Amino acid sequence: MAVVEAPPVPAADADEAAPRARTWTRGLGVAVPAALLALVAGACFLAPLVLPVPSPTGGNILEAGLPTGSPGHLLGTDPNGNDILSRILYGGQTSLIVAVTVNLLGLAVGGTLGALSGYVGGAADTVIMRLLDVLIAFPSLVLTLAVAQSLGPSLTNTILALGFFSVPAFARISRAATLSLREQPFMAAARLCGTKGWRVLLRHIAPNIAPQLTTFGMLGMGVVIVIEGALSFLGLGIPAPAPSWGNMISQGQASLSATPMLVLWPSLILFVTVLAFNLLGESLRTRWSVR
Amino acid sequence: MSVKRDEVLTADPAEPAGAAALLEVRDLRIRFTRGGRRVHAVNGLSYRLDAGQMLAIIGESGSGKSVSARALLGLLPSSAEVSGSARFEGAELVGMPEREIRRRRGRDIAMVFQDPARSLNPTMRIGAQITEAIRAHSGIGRKEADERAVELLKLVRLPAAERRFHEYPHQLSGGMRQRVVIAIALAGEPRLLIADEATTALDVTTQAQIMQLLVELRERLGMAVVMISHDLGLAASYAQHVVVMYAGRAVEYASARRLFGHVRMPYTQALLGAVPLLEREPHAPLPVISGQPPDPAAIPKGCAFRPRCASATGRCEQAPPFSEHEPGHWWACWHPAEDPPGGSGGSGGGGENGATR
Amino acid sequence: MTAVAAGRHRGVGGRLFASPSVRLVGKRLLMAVPITLGVSILTFWVLNLIPGNAAQQLLGADATPEQIRAMELQLGLDKPAPLRYLDWLGGAVTGDLGRSLVSGQSVAGQLGERLAVTGELVAMAFVVSLLLAVPVALLAAYHPNRFFDRLSMFVSVTGLSVANYVLALVLVLVFAVRFAVFPAIGFVPLSESVGGNLHSLVLPSAAIGIPMFCLYTRFLRGDLVDQMQGQDYVVTAQAKGVGPWQVLLRHAFRNSSFGLITVVGLNLSTLIGATVIIEQIFALPGLGQLMLQAINTRDMAVVQACVVVFAVVAVLANLLTDLLYAVLDPRIRYGSR
Ligand SMILES: Nc1ncnc2c1ncn2[C@@H]1O[C@H](COP(=O)(O)OP(=O)(O)OP(=O)(O)O)[C@@H](O)[C@H]1O
Ligand code: SF4
Ligand SMILES: [Mg+2]
Numbered sequence: 014m015a016v017v018e019a020p021p022v023p024a025a026d027a028d029e030a031a032p033r034a035r036t037w038t039r040g041l042g043v044a045v046p047a048a049l050l051a052l053v054a055g056a057c058f059l060a061p062l063v064l065p066v067p068s069p070t071g072g073n074i075l076e077a078g079l080p081t082g083s084p085g086h087l088l089g090t091d092p093n094g095n096d097i098l099s100r101i102l103y104g105g106q107t108s109l110i111v112a113v114t115v116n117l118l119g120l121a122v123g124g125t126l127g128a129l130s131g132y133v134g135g136a137a138d139t140v141i142m143r144l145l146d147v148l149i150a151f152p153s154l155v156l157t158l159a160v161a162q163s164l165g166p167s168l169t170n171t172i173l174a175l176g177f178f179s180v181p182a183f184a185r186i187s188r189a190a191t192l193s194l195r196e197q198p199f200m201a202a203a204r205l206c207g208t209k210g211w212r213v214l215l216r217h218i219a220p221n222i223a224p225q226l227t228t229f230g231m232l233g234m235g236v237v238i239v240i241e242g243a244l245s246f247l248g249l250g251i252p253a254p255a256p257s258w259g260n261m262i263s264q265g266q267a268s269l270s271a272t273p274m275l276v277l278w279p280s281l282i283l284f285v286t287v288l289a290f291n292l293l294g295e296s297l298r299t300r301w302s303v304r
Numbered sequence: 305m306s307v308k309r310d311e312v313l314t315a316d317p318a319e320p321a322g323a324a325a326l327l328e329v330r331d332l333r334i335r336f337t338r339g340g341r342r343v344h345a346v347n348g349l350s351y352r353l354d355a356g357q358m359l360a361i362i363g364e365s366g367s368g369k370s371v372s373a374r375a376l377l378g379l380l381p382s383s384a385e386v387s388g389s390a391r392f393e394g395a396e397l398v399g400m401p402e403r404e405i406r407r408r409r410g411r412d413i414a415m416v417f418q419d420p421a422r423s424l425n426p427t428m429r430i431g432a433q434i435t436e437a438i439r440a441h442s443g444i445g446r447k448e449a450d451e452r453a454v455e456l457l458k459l460v461r462l463p464a465a466e467r468r469f470h471e472y473p474h475q476l477s478g479g480m481r482q483r484v485v486i487a488i489a490l491a492g493e494p495r496l497l498i499a500d501e502a503t504t505a506l507d508v509t510t511q512a513q514i515m516q517l518l519v520e521l522r523e524r525l526g527m528a529v530v531m532i533s534h535d536l537g538l539a540a541s542y543a544q545h546v547v548v549m550y551a552g553r554a555v556e557y558a559s560a561r562r563l564f565g566h567v568r569m570p571y572t573q574a575l576l577g578a579v580p581l582l583e584r585e586p587h588a589p590l591p592v593i594s595g596q597p598p599d600p601a602a603i604p605k606g607c608a609f610r611p612r613c614a615s616a617t618g619r620c621e622q623a624p625p626f627s628e629h630e631p632g633h634w635w636a637c638w639h640p641a642e643d644p645p646g647g648s649g650g651s652g653g654g655g656e657n658g659a660t661r
Numbered sequence: 662m663t664a665v666a667a668g669r670h671r672g673v674g675g676r677l678f679a680s681p682s683v684r685l686v687g688k689r690l691l692m693a694v695p696i697t698l699g700v701s702i703l704t705f706w707v708l709n710l711i712p713g714n715a716a717q718q719l720l721g722a723d724a725t726p727e728q729i730r731a732m733e734l735q736l737g738l739d740k741p742a743p744l745r746y747l748d749w750l751g752g753a754v755t756g757d758l759g760r761s762l763v764s765g766q767s768v769a770g771q772l773g774e775r776l777a778v779t780g781e782l783v784a785m786a787f788v789v790s791l792l793l794a795v796p797v798a799l800l801a802a803y804h805p806n807r808f809f810d811r812l813s814m815f816v817s818v819t820g821l822s823v824a825n826y827v828l829a830l831v832l833v834l835v836f837a838v839r840f841a842v843f844p845a846i847g848f849v850p851l852s853e854s855v856g857g858n859l860h861s862l863v864l865p866s867a868a869i870g871i872p873m874f875c876l877y878t879r880f881l882r883g884d885l886v887d888q889m890q891g892q893d894y895v896v897t898a899q900a901k902g903v904g905p906w907q908v909l910l911r912h913a914f915r916n917s918s919f920g921l922i923t924v925v926g927l928n929l930s931t932l933i934g935a936t937v938i939i940e941q942i943f944a945l946p947g948l949g950q951l952m953l954q955a956i957n958t959r960d961m962a963v964v965q966a967c968v969v970v971f972a973v974v975a976v977l978a979n980l981l982t983d984l985l986y987a988v989l990d991p992r993i994r995y996g997s998r
Contacts, residue, residue: 154937155972247938280827415900425915429991475995
């Protein structure tokens with residue numbers, strides 16, 4: 014009688030340490046951009062408090078146009094004699110404040126609207142989504158420019174205008190996520206138990222759509238920083254003497270060939286910040302397997 | 305050759321005494337690495353299949369049926385490590401270079417998948433999907449291929465074949481789509497067709513029709529069939545031989561006739577337990593076995609069925625060998641079941657220790 | 662064979678209006694109307710948020726109340742906003758978009774040429790980015806996680822994080838200042854010289870197109886890999902024994918292309934919006950530049966017209982992608998059972 018090789022059934026512990034490299038790099042995917050962002054935010058908000066950072070405005074005209082690496086002005090000064098590093102740090106405060114508040118606005122208003130719309134369904138859903146379609150079809154930069162012009166450029170108006178246009182995207186995502194949740198058995202169970210609508214929304218829907226909205230919010234942070242930069246670049250965002258990455262780039266454009274660093278420094282920090290938000294968003298997306 | 309089936313199988317599935325087998329799978333092992341964990345999907349699977357025969361592979365969900373079948377075509381993701389041996393007409397499929405195995409796909413071995421709604425390309429016409437399969441292996445012209453495709457659609461009894469040729473998958477019903485998938489599989493005139501739960505997604509009537517079609521094609525074309533299923537009733541009514549898989553291993557193998565009269569493995573018994581043999585409604589839901597199948601990332605030592613087995617003893621902490629304990633009947637168990645009293649009784653009791661090395 | 666051949670050309674004309682795609686096209690066209698109306702109302706509302714704004718801004722801060730009042734009467738601003746909107750709309754549908762408050766010229770007359778420049782810029786950026794993205798994504802997805810794939814993903818994630826105005830300035834710095842290969846500013850009309858025209862648009866369209874290229878590449882590569890690894894029909898195709906390129910092109914790419922169309926559609930308005938700032942940087946006489954000038958001179962009639970035109974173009978472009986979808990996707994073209 015022949016024997017087929019009796020396989021010693023592989024036991025779990027018979028196995029060498031399985032490769033852990035991938036989980037390890039995955040952790041890095043979140044940690045590196047998060048650390049980068051912490052660094053940028055820390056530098057912008059804390060450095061001016063604890064270090065002798067010169068004022069970003071009202072610079073001494075005698076110190077105008079100092080090159081990178083000058084004593085007391087690490088990145089040099091602009092044609093008005095303002096310290097470039099200081100302007101980048103204070104400008105960063107504006108950019109980050111705008112990005113955070115705009116996304117929180119969009120998240121709160123859009124997220125709620127979308128979840129409600131998806132949860133209630135029916136005619137209300139149709140009407141809300143059609144209205145949002147109007148906004149989505151719109152080149153938002155164009156209308157934001159018009160709004161900024163109409164209301165006059167200011168920090169608050171920039172936030173309001175950008176917040177307004179971030180609503181539809183958040184609403185769409187939250188609606189789609191809510192719709193797919195509605196099919197889940199636990200939702201039917203919650204409804205059968207007679208749980209009140211708002212409780213279902215808060216206890217069941219909100220925590221489940223949070224990952225989608227958070228990932229999108231991360232990508233949204235990058236988008237808002239870029240658009241705020243564009244508004245300021247065009248002189249319709251943060252009004253002039255106050256620093257912002259966008260208006261620094263715009264001012265530097267005038268002497269692009271002579272002193273490119275005036276453009277390149279704020280551009281670099283803008284790029285790094287946006288990249289970090291994008292990478293963080295991407296990593297969270299894979300981690301939470303959000304589509 | 306007019307040999308009785310049971311006699312053919314007296315030979316070792318791995319070292320056949322009789323005519324060379326069409327397919328010999330021997331100690332096939334497949335593991336995946338996912339997220340830092342090793343998943344042992346197949347842990348030593350052996351069976352053999354002769355030309356023109358139908359073999360059923362049954363087992364619970366996750367027991368490694370599909371993975372072992374895809375391995376024969378080299379269609380596993382790159383995260384899979386395959387070892388052991390699978391010989392098709394003597395040619396080793398494990399580790400065969402991609403180019404060579406690609407030439408064999410569809411021409412030597414073809415495959416039909418579970419979900420006909422997903423196994424056709426939604427953006428291509430039916431006809432183009434079949435002619436693509438035809439032209440993959442023969443240099444025939446477009447016109448000839450078209451004609452051949454319509455012939456194939458007729459062969460699988462798709463109503464209005466000429467019209468369907470120009471339609472898209474979403475315009476067909478589930479049963480019709482599965483017929484198309486089968487037509488695609490037949491395009492390369494394979495000697496082996498693997499039907500991986502080809503009827504699971506279909507309603508009962510359609511299921512019977514498709515099975516009937518497979519049986520008929522097997523007879524007409526002399527093509528061997530491996531049918532993968534959870535459904536013992538289905539296996540009993542169509543296949544000549546049955547392999548029962550548990551946690552990636554073959555645990556019992558015999559001719560269908562023999563197996564259902566003389567079940568030895570407690571696991572197979574449990575599979576059958578809920579419903580009486582053969583008389584069982586052919587498409588009833590799976591019998592429920594208490595307990596969970598083992599996590600393929602942490603398969604228990606010894607007999608993998610031990611945690612769920614009523615007959616388990618201390619001895620079961622050693623892995624039982626999979627060997628031919630009775631002529632043509634293979635199993636891996638220290639405490640095989642007896643034939644039920646009044647039953648036809650086991651023929652020739654192979655000493656169970658004869659198998660231990 | 663005759664049966665096969667005959668079936669291929671089954672009555673197309675007769676069923677035209679019963680066809681699901683024609684119905685879908687009709688529905689989308691109908692929907693474009695309220696969306697366009699909504700957009701114009703929104704614009705009108707936004708530009709009139711502060712009553713008296715237009716007259717005040719036009720006259721400057723030291724205008725007397727009487728002057729402002731007179732200006733408002735002259736501009737018809739004394740009428741309630743809804744009425745003014747209806748007046749405007751009545752003009753707009755007949756092609757009269759009002760007169761510039763600053764120059765007194767007809768707005769519609771100014772728009773034509775401007776629109777052509779912007780249109781050319783968008784088209785060039787769009788076509789080039791798509792034409793580059795498709796082969797790059799295919800090559801990357803052919804061997805996922807190999808060097809080329811990683812390189813292309815690195816480039817596209819990086820490229821997506823560069824603001825287009827930054828990119829524009831860097832391009833100018835490199836290709837106009839350092840190596841004087843392309844002009845930094847100025848526009849050569851198509852009528853003057855075709856070569857010169859294209860030459861003058863290279864940098865601006867690159868500034869708009871490169872981020873789009875990155876977006877398309879990243880999406881398409883990701884979707885192709887998903888299709889290749891997760892879809893049963895891909896396994897069916899592989900099991901036929903056809904080669905890997907054929908599986909990628911005939912099967913995965915065909916299916917991914919619908920997702921790509923959706924992504925293109927969703928980002929068209931971003932693409933169009935980007936022209937405003939890029940035209941400003943490169944001094945191109947397009948619609949965006951006109952709008953910015955009008956914003957700076959507080960010429961509300963022109964701003965209003967530009968914003969609405971931008972919106973209408975975006976709506977039409979969206980409509981076009983929807984239609985493309987309907988024409989290409991057999992599931993829509995032939996309806997479902
Ligand atoms: N690509 C993969 N990576 C990691 N593990 C996998 C992969 N494919 C399959 N497995 C694992 O291999 C095991 C066997 O899967 P397989 O699909 O062969 O089961 P099956 O017997 O066909 O089950 P079912 O009846 O549900 O089809 C499962 O535990 C599954 O999780
Ligand atoms: S070897 Fe032991 S545990 Fe395994 S099936 Fe047989 S009796 Fe049960
Ligand atoms: Mg399976």
